[in-house]
Amino acid sequence: MRLGLSTEAAPDVSLDELAAACVRRGIAAVEVVEGHGHGLSVRSTDAAIDAAARTLSEAGLAERVFRPALVAVPEWEPVAALSARLGARVLIPLAWAAVSGRMDAAAAAFDRAGGRLLIAHPSDPAHATAARLLVERCAPDLAALSWDADPDGAPLTLLTAPVLEAAGPQLSSIRLRGSGPEAAANEGKGIGALIASLTLRAWDGVLLLAPTDPARVPVWRIWLGRGTGWGCGSRTGNEDLVRLGTSAG
Amino acid sequence: MTTGTPGRRELDVRVIPPREKHPAIFTTFDALAAGESFVLVNDHDPFPLRYQFEAEHPDGFEWQYLERGPVVWRVLIGRR
Numbered sequence: 001m002r003l004g005l006s007t008e009a010a011p012d013v014s015l016d017e018l019a020a021a022c023v024r025r026g027i028a029a030v031e032v033v034e035g036h037g038h039g040l041s042v043r044s045t046d047a048a049i050d051a052a053a054r055t056l057s058e059a060g061l062a063e064r065v066f067r068p069a070l071v072a073v074p075e076w077e078p079v080a081a082l083s084a085r086l087g088a089r090v091l092i093p094l095a096w097a098a099v100s101g102r103m104d105a106a107a108a109a110f111d112r113a114g115g116r117l118l119i120a121h122p123s124d125p126a127h128a129t130a131a132r133l134l135v136e137r138c139a140p141d142l143a144a145l146s147w148d149a150d151p152d153g154a155p156l157t158l159l160t161a162p163v164l165e166a167a168g169p170q171l172s173s174i175r176l177r178g179s180g181p182e183a184a185a186n187e188g189k190g191i192g193a194l195i196a197s198l199t200l201r202a203w204d205g206v207l208l209l210a211p212t213d214p215a216r217v218p219v220w221r222i223w224l225g226r227g228t229g230w231g232c233g234s235r236t237g238n239e240d241l242v243r244l245g246t247s248a249g
Numbered sequence: 250m251t252t253g254t255p256g257r258r259e260l261d262v263r264v265i266p267p268r269e270k271h272p273a274i275f276t277t278f279d280a281l282a283a284g285e286s287f288v289l290v291n292d293h294d295p296f297p298l299r300y301q302f303e304a305e306h307p308d309g310f311e312w313q314y315l316e317r318g319p320v321v322w323r324v325l326i327g328r329r
Contacts, residue, residue: 001259026263026292026320179264192269196276199260199287207264 001203004029006175008212009220012037015052018074019059021224029063029206030056031175032054040086042068042078049085056086063206064088065118065146065173071094073112076109083115089172091118091146094131107139115141118173123150123159128166135170149194151178152212155197156190160197173206174198181223182216262295274298278310278326286327288315294322299327302326 005027010018015038022030034041046110057066066088068079083090089107097103097119110117117139121131135143145167164171178186211220260277263268277287289295304309311327
């Protein structure tokens with residue numbers, strides 16, 4: 001399992017700052033959300049995408065997810081081209097991908113461009129099954145699944161086994177809200193049981209950390225600026241609070 | 250830099266709420282058969298945990314550092 005970070009945790013920082021924070025935190029994967037401070041979008045030039053790919057590679061961020069701002073009738077070619085050029089899976093919500101014809105059109109474009117897709121499903125085994133079947137039917141070789149795990153929903157302790165069974169080997173990432181600096185506030189919601197279960201299954205995917213909501217971003221910024229974590233209470237005090245800078249100054 | 254090894258059991262406790270860390274570690278350990286192991290991943294040296302293993306599983310566990318920081322600590326914990 002590799003640890004990743006969504007730019008939702010630092011929406012206003014540049015890609016360079018984000019990469020440095022990931023190195024500081026030992027993070028190996030990143031979810032780049034369109035519209036954030038990194039500047040990447042489906043309209044980015046090839047040179048800008050190549051530069052971003054180099055920055056991410058130099059930071060050891062080999063696993064990448066790009067979440068586009070979806071529009072009603074997308075042009076898949078530029079999205080697929082960005083996926084291939086950046087080396088990132090493009091994340092699409094199941095509710096959006098399940099509309100008739102969309103997944104077939106996306107799969108054709110991504111196949112031509114050499115891109116890869118990721119279908120995000122919520123914490124419901126039925127939705128995980130639907131997502132898996134969609135991937136198996138439309139794009140078994142270029143799409144995978146991503147589970148949006150929210151500790152504020154139904155208990156992860158109860159959901160972990162059925163969701164993992166329903167998603168099967170297609171599950172390549174889990175977006176976990178409320179971990180990192182919010183972990184202490186989410187005790188008893190099954191995060192520990194989820195991680196232990198993934199370990200015992202030798203799951204080799206990416207665990208993407210994200211805040212529960214935008215109001216939590218300031219505490220994530222502090223957490224990303226620090227080199228160490230909150231720990232388990234056994235470590236001596238550490239006052240090295242370093243704030244992550246922002247591109248806005 | 251953190252990189253997972255395909256097929257290897259890695260328990261990354263960096264993302265687990267503080268009070269759930271040790272229960273998750275011992276749940277994982279308890280599920281191991283003799284000779285099996287997992288790799289504990291943490292953002293600081295988990296040496297206090299070793300004392301707990303020594304108290305609860307004397308001569309029943311293996312503890313081997315694979316990486317000693319400064320960003321990530323990896324410890325192979327096995328059941329004898």
